[in-house]
Amino acid sequence: MFALACWLMAIGAWQTTPTASSQSPTAIYEVYAIRYAVLPDFSVAGLVAGADGQRKIDIAMMVWLIRGGGRNVLVDTGFYRPQFFKSWKVRDFVRPDDAVAHAGPRSQDITDVILSHAHWDHADGADLFPKAQIWIQKDEYRYYTSDAWQPGGNHGGIDPDDVQMLVGFNTAGRLHLVDGDQEILPGIRVYTGGRHTYASQYVSVPTRSGTIVLASDNMYLYENLEKHTPIAQTFDTASNLKAQDRMKEIAGDPKRVVPAHDPAVMTRFPQVTPGVVRLD
16 A cells, blocks of 8 residues: 555655645746757747748747745756757757856755746756756646556657656655646746647746746747747647737736747847846
C-alpha cells in the first residue's frame, strides 16, 4: 500500500495545490520580459497558421519576471541542457538564471515558477531555481508524465529529462498542480484554453498600467492577435482563437497581451538593461 501511495503521488494522482484566497488583497506587480537567446531564421509558417513559408524571423527566446508582494515569480524558465544546442541553432545565449539576474533577482531569490507548458524551451530551466515552488496545470503534468508516451500519445517537444525533473519536483513537494482557471497567487491568475499543448496555460498580472496577459506559446507573435490567426502548432485551432479573444478581454487593451517569441517585444517596451524590458 505504501508503494502504491508513493507511485500515485509521483504521477500526480493526488493534488496538493493551495490557491490564493479570493479575498486576498490584490498586489500590484512589476513585469519584465527577459531575452536569454535568439533562434535565427525561424519560419513564420511554424508560428502563424497559413503564413508564407518563405518568411523568416529571428525569434526571441524569453522568460517573464513578475515582482511584487514579497515575491519574485518567473513565468517559464527557458532551456540550458546540451542536447538542445545540438538540435537547434542558438545565438546570443545567456543561461536563463544568469539572464534573470540581469533584471535583479538571483536564482535563489525566485519564489515561484509558473510553467505555461512542458515544452523543452519553456520548462527545461526550472531546476536552475532551487527554492521556487513550481505551478503547472494538473492535466498538463498528468498527460506528459504518462499517456503522452503510450501508443497514440503525442509528446512532441517534450524532453524525457524534463519529465523526470517534473516528477522529481512532485516527489520533493515543490510541485503545485492547478486545476483549470485559478488565482494561484494574490492577483496572479492562470487560464487554460490556448491548447498549444495538452493543457497549456497563460497568465494575467495586475500592474500600475492595467492587467498584463503573458500569453506564452498560446500566442507566438503579435501577428497572431492582430490578424486573428491561430498559432501554427496547436491541438485545437478554434480553441486557440477563443483564447486569444479572451486574452484581449482580460487585458482590456491588446497592447497589454504579450506574445512568447516576437522580437518586437524588445523594442515596444522600455529597456531596463540589454535583454530586459519592463512591460508595465
